[in-house]
Amino acid sequence: xxxxxxxxASATADRAGEKTVQAGIIAAYSGEFLFFVEGTVxxxxxxxxxxxxxxEEGIVVMHSPASIEHERIFGELHHNLYTVxxxxxxxxxLGSRATVxxxxxxxxxxxxxxxxxxxxxxxxxxxxxxxxxxxxxVSKTTREYDLKTKREIYRRHGVKEI
Numbered sequence: 001x002x003x004x005x006x007x008x009a010s011a012t013a014d015r016a017g018e019k020t021v022q023a024g025i026i027a028a029y030s031g032e033f034l035f036f037v038e039g040t041v042x043x044x045x046x047x048x049x050x051x052x053x054x055x056e057e058g059i060v061v062m063h064s065p066a067s068i069e070h071e072r073i074f075g076e077l078h079h080n081l082y083t084v085x086x087x088x089x090x091x092x093x094l095g096s097r098a099t100v101x102x103x104x105x106x107x108x109x110x111x112x113x114x115x116x117x118x119x120x121x122x123x124x125x126x127x128x129x130x131x132x133x134x135x136x137x138v139s140k141t142t143r144e145y146d147l148k149t150k151r152e153i154y155r156r157h158g159v160k161e162i
Contacts, residue, residue, distance in 0.1 A: 055105055055149075066096075066139075073137050078111050081135075091115040091132070099126035100134070102157040107150060109134035113161075133161035 038059060066074070074096065082093040094112040106126070113133040114120060120129020134154055136146045154162045 055153075070137050070139055074110055077135060077137075081111060081113065085113065089116065091118065094127070100131055101126050101128040102130065102153055102159075105153050105157075107153065109150075110137045111135035130158045132159075134159055136162075 078093065078095055085091055085093050092114045094114070096108055096110045098108065098112055100107050100109060100112060109131070111134070112127070112131045114127060114129075115132040118129060118132055120127055120131070122128075136142075136150060138146050151162055
């Protein structure tokens with residue numbers, strides 16, 4: 001094989017490997033109300049009104065609407081944390097629609113704390129950097145995804161509190 005042929009074969013094998021990883025993630029976590037589809041970062045940003053996340057493997061994770069119980073827990077936690085952080089001027093608390101960029105991942109934790117000394121950067125659409133803490137409210141449909149995939153991404157990128 002020539003050098004060009006080797007590169008083509010290698011690129012084809014890489015794409016096949018990516019497809020295998022994508023298929024494995026989709027098969028492992030797709031549930032009744034949690035959908036994993038192939039996509040790009042651009043596809044992710046076109047879903048403005050849909051809670052979704054983007055994984056580096058080229059997968060867009062689309063969430064079902066939150067349950068009432070989830071929203072009650074979210075409301076209480078967010079309110080309490082937001083109140084303390086603002087009173088003590090410790091930084092910012094964002095809710096579940098805030099996108100956090102960790103490497104190639106675009107995640108939407110339920111609650112995000114970003115301390116005032118955090119060197120990350122805000123844009124109109126996202127926070128790029130490592131939050132000081134994230135809170136995921138685990139539900140039946142997201143339990144395995146939150147506790148395995150997302151927790152590992154947070155740890156790999158150095159989130160201090162999960």
